Amino acid sequence: MKSETRKDEIINTAAKLFKDKGYSAVTMRDLATAMGIKAASLYNHINSKQDILKEIIIDIAEAFTNGMSIIIASEVSNISKLKQVVALHVNITASNTNGMASLNNDWMHLEDQLDYYLKLRNEYENNFLKIIEEGISTAEIKQTNAEVIMFSMLSTLRSLYLWIPKKEDLNADDLANNLSEVLIEGINV
Amino acid sequence: MKSETRKDEIINTAAKLFKDKGYSAVTMRDLATAMGIKAASLYNHINSKQDILKEIIIDIAEAFTNGMSIIIASEVSNISKLKQVVALHVNITASNTNGMASLNNDWMHLEDQLDYYLKLRNEYENNFLKIIEEGISTAEIKQTNAEVIMFSMLSTLRSLYLWIPKKEDLNADDLANNLSEVLIEGINV
DNA sequence: GTCTATAACACGATAGAC
DNA sequence: GTCTATCGTGTTATAGAC
Numbered sequence: 001m002k003s004e005t006r007k008d009e010i011i012n013t014a015a016k017l018f019k020d021k022g023y024s025a026v027t028m029r030d031l032a033t034a035m036g037i038k039a040a041s042l043y044n045h046i047n048s049k050q051d052i053l054k055e056i057i058i059d060i061a062e063a064f065t066n067g068m069s070i071i072i073a074s075e076v077s078n079i080s081k082l083k084q085v086v087a088l089h090v091n092i093t094a095s096n097t098n099g100m101a102s103l104n105n106d107w108m109h110l111e112d113q114l115d116y117y118l119k120l121r122n123e124y125e126n127n128f129l130k131i132i133e134e135g136i137s138t139a140e141i142k143q144t145n146a147e148v149i150m151f152s153m154l155s156t157l158r159s160l161y162l163w164i165p166k167k168e169d170l171n172a173d174d175l176a177n178n179l180s181e182v183l184i185e186g187i188n189v
Numbered sequence: 190m191k192s193e194t195r196k197d198e199i200i201n202t203a204a205k206l207f208k209d210k211g212y213s214a215v216t217m218r219d220l221a222t223a224m225g226i227k228a229a230s231l232y233n234h235i236n237s238k239q240d241i242l243k244e245i246i247i248d249i250a251e252a253f254t255n256g257m258s259i260i261i262a263s264e265v266s267n268i269s270k271l272k273q274v275v276a277l278h279v280n281i282t283a284s285n286t287n288g289m290a291s292l293n294n295d296w297m298h299l300e301d302q303l304d305y306y307l308k309l310r311n312e313y314e315n316n317f318l319k320i321i322e323e324g325i326s327t328a329e330i331k332q333t334n335a336e337v338i339m340f341s342m343l344s345t346l347r348s349l350y351l352w353i354p355k356k357e358d359l360n361a362d363d364l365a366n367n368l369s370e371v372l373i374e375g376i377n378v
Numbered sequence: 379g380t381c382t383a384t385a386a387c388a389c390g391a392t393a394g395a396c
Numbered sequence: 397g398t399c400t401a402t403c404g405t406g407t408t409a410t411a412g413a414c
Binding site: 020021022023024025079105106108109139140141142144145148149151152155156158159163175178179181182183184185186187188189 | 211374
């Protein structure tokens, strides 16, 4: 495990603050205070506040893209692919809870990288929808509105960052299995 | 239908802007420009930026509280109550899409009313959870983790504000039924 | 790597004219 | 009800000493 650089410390501290108040409401002074230094000293390690946001979001967005490309290439049932998608979200969120808050809530404050982020997100959602549509066409999944299914699953998966920290005791695999069951098999007897 | 006052216009315009960029990133000058007036003129109708946020959020939060108290008092099955909760979210969100964004994303920027908002939210979630737990104890609902079920349903329902505007053609009742089916009966055959 | 000092500008809000 | 002008403060970021 490579040791955390000063820059990494700043980015991780920023992600924590962004989670609580959002990118726009966190000042460089807030961040400096949380680091125990003065605001001007931050600029010895990072170029701008915007750069911090970019590093937080783009890293995670690319992790989702990479994970999805492995899933769609795998030769399993579409239901299995959906379960892998659930596990992908659980794993990424568990390893970077604070960053997920910025990805979900502050992506619109990206400047130079906004178009790139939106491109990755659109591709991700298209792949997700395709899995559901193929599942319906092979009769693995009920003949329902595919977009409603994706919306529902994705809403839950995107909210995981709020929930995982409260359940520290819960194992990531257990949570992924539990969630898969609720999302795929429903809740009624 | 009572005609919209100038104050209402300001609040509705603010809600639209808050939805896109968040409370902190929207300036009073942004809001004034969107209204076609100067920033100073806003203060003839509202007391502060904070007051606008309060009016947006508290109204909606109280609507949820009122809706929930009717649902828990009704003498129907717990599954029926859950379907009523889904319909409550669809209806409130459909009638105030922009305000729902502030409720979800900017509640932490409430000042004087923060404690009151959190009290309403906690009570709401406790009632929601109780319906699920009673449904499990009466064997209407599978023996699963009740909190996982609530988390999943609530995540989807809270994200409706992002989705309803894209589906203008969809009837609110149809959406509520469709969502209830996906959330309660699951997606697999 | 951190500091003090400060530039350059944006912010919420008010005063008072019309 | 809207305007112009402005106050006091907070903002990101830079310069240069240590």
